[in-house]
Amino acid sequence: MKLSKNRNPAVPGFKAAGLGCGIKSKNTKDLALIVSDVPATAAGIFTTNRVVSPGVTWSRRALKSGNCRAIVVNSGNANTVVGPKGMKDCDAITKKVAEELSIPQNQVLIASTGVIGVPLPSHKIIKAAPQLVKKLGRTSSNWTDAAEAIMTTDLVSKSDRVQYTFLGKSIVIGGITKGSGMIHPNMATMLGFLYTNAVIDSKTLKIALIEAADRSFNRITVDGDSSTNDCIIVLANGEAKNPTIKPNTSGYRKFVKALTAISKNLASKIVLDGEGATKFVTVRVQGGRTRKQAYLIANSVATSSLVKTALFGEDPNWGRIFCAVGNAGAPFDPDKVDILLNKNLLVKKGNPTNLSPKKLVKAMQQHEINITIDLHGGKEWEEVLTCDLSYDYVKINAEYTT
Amino acid sequence: MKLSKNRNPAVPGFKAAGLGCGIKSKNTKDLALIVSDVPATAAGIFTTNRVVSPGVTWSRRALKSGNCRAIVVNSGNANTVVGPKGMKDCDAITKKVAEELSIPQNQVLIASTGVIGVPLPSHKIIKAAPQLVKKLGRTSSNWTDAAEAIMTTDLVSKSDRVQYTFLGKSIVIGGITKGSGMIHPNMATMLGFLYTNAVIDSKTLKIALIEAADRSFNRITVDGDSSTNDCIIVLANGEAKNPTIKPNTSGYRKFVKALTAISKNLASKIVLDGEGATKFVTVRVQGGRTRKQAYLIANSVATSSLVKTALFGEDPNWGRIFCAVGNAGAPFDPDKVDILLNKNLLVKKGNPTNLSPKKLVKAMQQHEINITIDLHGGKEWEEVLTCDLSYDYVKINAEYTT
Numbered sequence: 026m027k028l029s030k031n032r033n034p035a036v037p038g039f040k041a042a043g044l045g046c047g048i049k050s051k052n053t054k055d056l057a058l059i060v061s062d063v064p065a066t067a068a069g070i071f072t073t074n075r076v077v078s079p080g081v082t083w084s085r086r087a088l089k090s091g092n093c094r095a096i097v098v099n100s101g102n103a104n105t106v107v108g109p110k111g112m113k114d115c116d117a118i119t120k121k122v123a124e125e126l127s128i129p130q131n132q133v134l135i136a137s138t139g140v141i142g143v144p145l146p147s148h149k150i151i152k153a154a155p156q157l158v159k160k161l162g163r164t165s166s167n168w169t170d171a172a173e174a175i176m177t178t179d180l181v182s183k184s185d186r187v188q189y190t191f192l193g194k195s196i197v198i199g200g201i202t203k204g205s206g207m208i209h210p211n212m213a214t215m216l217g218f219l220y221t222n223a224v225i226d227s228k229t230l231k232i233a234l235i236e237a238a239d240r241s242f243n244r245i246t247v248d249g250d251s252s253t254n255d256c257i258i259v260l261a262n263g264e265a266k267n268p269t270i271k272p273n274t275s276g277y278r279k280f281v282k283a284l285t286a287i288s289k290n291l292a293s294k295i296v297l298d299g300e301g302a303t304k305f306v307t308v309r310v311q312g313g314r315t316r317k318q319a320y321l322i323a324n325s326v327a328t329s330s331l332v333k334t335a336l337f338g339e340d341p342n343w344g345r346i347f348c349a350v351g352n353a354g355a356p357f358d359p360d361k362v363d364i365l366l367n368k369n370l371l372v373k374k375g376n377p378t379n380l381s382p383k384k385l386v387k388a389m390q391q392h393e394i395n396i397t398i399d400l401h402g403g404k405e406w407e408e409v410l411t412c413d414l415s416y417d418y419v420k421i422n423a424e425y426t427t
Numbered sequence: 428m429k430l431s432k433n434r435n436p437a438v439p440g441f442k443a444a445g446l447g448c449g450i451k452s453k454n455t456k457d458l459a460l461i462v463s464d465v466p467a468t469a470a471g472i473f474t475t476n477r478v479v480s481p482g483v484t485w486s487r488r489a490l491k492s493g494n495c496r497a498i499v500v501n502s503g504n505a506n507t508v509v510g511p512k513g514m515k516d517c518d519a520i521t522k523k524v525a526e527e528l529s530i531p532q533n534q535v536l537i538a539s540t541g542v543i544g545v546p547l548p549s550h551k552i553i554k555a556a557p558q559l560v561k562k563l564g565r566t567s568s569n570w571t572d573a574a575e576a577i578m579t580t581d582l583v584s585k586s587d588r589v590q591y592t593f594l595g596k597s598i599v600i601g602g603i604t605k606g607s608g609m610i611h612p613n614m615a616t617m618l619g620f621l622y623t624n625a626v627i628d629s630k631t632l633k634i635a636l637i638e639a640a641d642r643s644f645n646r647i648t649v650d651g652d653s654s655t656n657d658c659i660i661v662l663a664n665g666e667a668k669n670p671t672i673k674p675n676t677s678g679y680r681k682f683v684k685a686l687t688a689i690s691k692n693l694a695s696k697i698v699l700d701g702e703g704a705t706k707f708v709t710v711r712v713q714g715g716r717t718r719k720q721a722y723l724i725a726n727s728v729a730t731s732s733l734v735k736t737a738l739f740g741e742d743p744n745w746g747r748i749f750c751a752v753g754n755a756g757a758p759f760d761p762d763k764v765d766i767l768l769n770k771n772l773l774v775k776k777g778n779p780t781n782l783s784p785k786k787l788v789k790a791m792q793q794h795e796i797n798i799t800i801d802l803h804g805g806k807e808w809e810e811v812l813t814c815d816l817s818y819d820y821v822k823i824n825a826e827y828t829t
Contacts, residue, residue: 074754142745351478354475416822418732
């Protein structure tokens, strides 16, 4: 896929800010705020990890009303496994932010990312809250501040925007996100914030978010780990004044299509910036009997350390791909399988083709690698995006806290 | 655990040989043979990968009779995903070996390990078969030849022997094995050959092998991948003349204990020689409600790239361990969990202790790392052995075929 540069993710009726409050080293942004001008319908998807940050618990609870105005996010500290102080900090921070914005506390969501097990210096956040609110604005640079403030080992900030017309109204969806290790389906160490001016109730918004995430954020993997803090939150503030988007309508399908498009762009940006990544890899399994079968096989290939190191080394060891297909725990007929890498047929009906290793090496030298596995057993497909496994992944993760 | 050096794995009534037949580069051993003097009862456990080597199919079929005399093994080529030639080669090789040994062809098992998708130069094996049979012997150096001939990226050969007395008879179990990447439960790229002089029928032998493997070979992981070729085979030739070992007897329990001991030693040797390994890591989960729960959690920690890179870097980022516990997909109560690393308490009842990072770094500098996770939810336990994830793992696997 071709990736666009970061688009200005501003959306009518939303403001943003970002600054450094001292959690990370001096002068590095680590605190972000997104605010809707009016109460917005809201939905979220959270980590499947059974150890969760108090921030996740807080936001899950706050989302039950289906309404919210603000999201406060810090990086540099996950506020996780820190004892009862964790939840007390969530309470104190959201209370302070709500006061500064003059909104109810239960309309403030919270998210954190960074090191686990170290008490959050919440006093720094509380002290910075007035200035953070003061910095709120609608310009591209306000959103860049916010996108930068949620970064951890990310090398670049990640934002995007899509726009379409629905019954004469301009619907805009914007989003910012961060990676970049511990990325895996069902919310890796990934924070994603989407916001739109569409009119849509919170239940429909939740269904749309799940549909979009299952073709994007839930289909990326860097290292197979899901963190304790991950979330994707979407706010819809209704400023577009469109007729309410209802499930099972063409308006819903248009909205999901746009939400999926921006989600996929943002998810791809996370993979492209995966820790130590030198390759952008799409593993597509088609001809599946079910989506689950296709997903299990795509995921097995995308998470195989042996496949990922071979891609890094541009080593034409395609047998590892077939091996990972067989390892997925999903039934299939090995004698029907075709495997292609950047359009080079490696395996035809379960047997090797006579493709020269030289030609394969040349194909592997490209930055974008597309592995296609056709099971010839049905019509379902799944795609999982990943990167290679390099020396730098080891380096970054061997020295994370020290 | 303390690991013994390789013991001479010779067992009465068995012969071995190993030589280089030219599959690997010149002068490197790549062909091994193990032969019992008399027909032996036999059992095997094979890879769970759905793509399997024709050698696996051949040996599974041959084991159905419950009897066998010989195992021929080549390294350097997996004889996998090579089309119909793969099974023809198995037939031709076992036929030739049977002829040279003057035994029925269906008493010859076969195993291969190495690169996938490259046709096996079976003519080299067939040409070398007479010399291989001629070299068969009972000395320590014959067994060393065999143990070396099955190596791939292994740095050292791996062999062991245990002995115990049963009703006045000396029961001996010997074994050789190889790793060293693609190691994961349910038969990674692992070949293991065990042989004993015990009298035991093939059904009982199979049950004993499964019990032993579930505490050893099926509890090690290097990189989470199971290969297409893995197998553990055990032969019992009855030369000890003991009363037949029957299920659910004290004699059976003694046999399983010894078989588990040698299997665990050999499995540990594989992990110690894991590709790029600098640490020997035991992840123990205790206080589990079920063995399955304990296993899922131990395996999640042992396969986490984030935990493994932190161990390599001696980075006191213990939050990653707790995160991997939560990631296992098994239910547990996070508020009851204790986590220890080499006896240092990191987490007590789900909360961090005030252990200094300095003290933790010191503990992590040891070569042997014992991570204990107590769920305080029952009495079941599981242990998974693994190694760290280092630069050298990436290097070895990025350049495997080239």
